Amino acid sequence: MLNYLKIWLASMRYSVVRSMMFRGDFIMWSLVELFWMGVSVAAIAVIYQHTDSIAGWSQYEMLLLIGTSMLIQRLLMGMFWSNLFEMGRNIRTGNFDFFLAQPGHPLFMVSTRKIDLDSLMNTVVALAIVVFSVRQLGLEPSLADLAIYALFVACGLIISYAIVLLLASVSFWTIGTRGVEGGYFTLYEFSRLPKQAFSGAANVVFVWILPMVVMSNAPARTLISGLSLGDTLWMLSSTLIWLGLGIGVFRRGLKRYSSASS
Numbered sequence: 001m002l003n004y005l006k007i008w009l010a011s012m013r014y015s016v017v018r019s020m021m022f023r024g025d026f027i028m029w030s031l032v033e034l035f036w037m038g039v040s041v042a043a044i045a046v047i048y049q050h051t052d053s054i055a056g057w058s059q060y061e062m063l064l065l066i067g068t069s070m071l072i073q074r075l076l077m078g079m080f081w082s083n084l085f086e087m088g089r090n091i092r093t094g095n096f097d098f099f100l101a102q103p104g105h106p107l108f109m110v111s112t113r114k115i116d117l118d119s120l121m122n123t124v125v126a127l128a129i130v131v132f133s134v135r136q137l138g139l140e141p142s143l144a145d146l147a148i149y150a151l152f153v154a155c156g157l158i159i160s161y162a163i164v165l166l167l168a169s170v171s172f173w174t175i176g177t178r179g180v181e182g183g184y185f186t187l188y189e190f191s192r193l194p195k196q197a198f199s200g201a202a203n204v205v206f207v208w209i210l211p212m213v214v215m216s217n218a219p220a221r222t223l224i225s226g227l228s229l230g231d232t233l234w235m236l237s238s239t240l241i242w243l244g245l246g247i248g249v250f251r252r253g254l255k256r257y258s259s260a261s262s
Contacts, residue, residue, distance in 0.1 A: 007104055008112050019117040030118040033074075037125055040066055040192070055196040060136040061224055062194070067129030069191040069216040070122075072156040076164070078120035079157075083113050084164050088171030096257065107250055111161075134223060141223050148227050152219035155239040159211050160188075162239075162246030169246070172253025191216040211238045 019026045044066060048059040057065065087110055090096040102109040134141065141149070167184060191212045198207050207213045215238070218231040 004104060004108060007108075011112050012115055015114040016117060018114070026118055029116075030121055033077075033118060033122045034125060037070055037122065037129075040070070041129065055194040057194045057196070058137075060133045061220070064130060064133035064137070064223065065194060065216060065220040066192050067126050067133055068153065068220045069188075070126035071130065072153055072160060072191070072216060073188060074119050074123040074126050075153075075157050076160045078116045078118075078123065080111055080161050080164065081119075082116055083111050084161075084168040086113075087168045091171045091257065106254060107165075107247065111165075130223075137224070139223060145222055145226065148222050148232070149219045152215075152222060152231075152235050155235045156215035156219065158239050159215050159242045162242040163211075165246035166242075166249050169249045169253045172256050187212055211242065214238070 041063065044059065044063055047054070048062070052058070054062060087096070090099070096110075099106050099109045099113075164184060187210065190206050190210075193213060195203075195207050195213045195217045198213065214231070214234060218228070218235050221228065221231065
């Protein structure tokens with residue numbers, strides 16, 4: 001584990017140095033992401049000028065939900081997104097051989113090659129939105145509540161990573177994964193909605209089958225109303241199931257990969 005930590009820290013150092021070599025690009029993408037986050041927050045403010053509640057959620061409860069969704073997404077984008085979606089191109093070109101020759105498990109090497117510093121920087125903004133919402137709601141979460149919130153956010157990050165890994169691993173069987181990226185972002189938009197807004201078939205699909213909704217609702221609801229045993233069991237079981245699926249598909253694809261020399 002110590003060796004893997006050293007490799008990861010070296011990759012982070014490389015990414016930071018590379019980002020600072022292209023400061024203009026780093027600043028531009030940081031501002032683009034900040035702009036879209038600002039649009040989401042502004043949309044909530046506009047909507048709540050015309051209503052007091054959406055599916056039983058007040059303005060600052062909804063803002064807390066949005067901030068939590070942003071936090072998970074920014075962590076995913078900063079740590080894993082580029083790495084996993086470059087995997088498809090590397091498989092097609094044969095550059096995936098490079099990862100197989102690295103001093104670590106291929107999945108670890110593929111997932112941690114680099115970080116996107118601009119996305120990680122904006123996790124601070126997402127966290128600030130969460131803190132602001134908590135204060136506006138007059139909440140005083142205990143250390144246990146904060147620990148559970150952090151655990152649920154980590155579970156949401158792992159679930160998101162597993163889903164993206166599963167989608168990216170399709171490249172072992174197909175020519176490309178064009179459209180998968182846009183499809184994932186479309187699905188992720190549901191994480192910004194309260195689960196009470198879904199009913200019938202939509203509730204089954206978007207709340208229970210696909211984990212997008214609950215992985216943001218569960219941590220936000222923990223800060224608002226305390227720990228729920230149901231949410232805890234759902235988050236932990238979903239994390240294990242989706243991580244198992246993602247790793248399983250990657251391993252099957254890895255066995256199929258025949259390298260650039262074939």
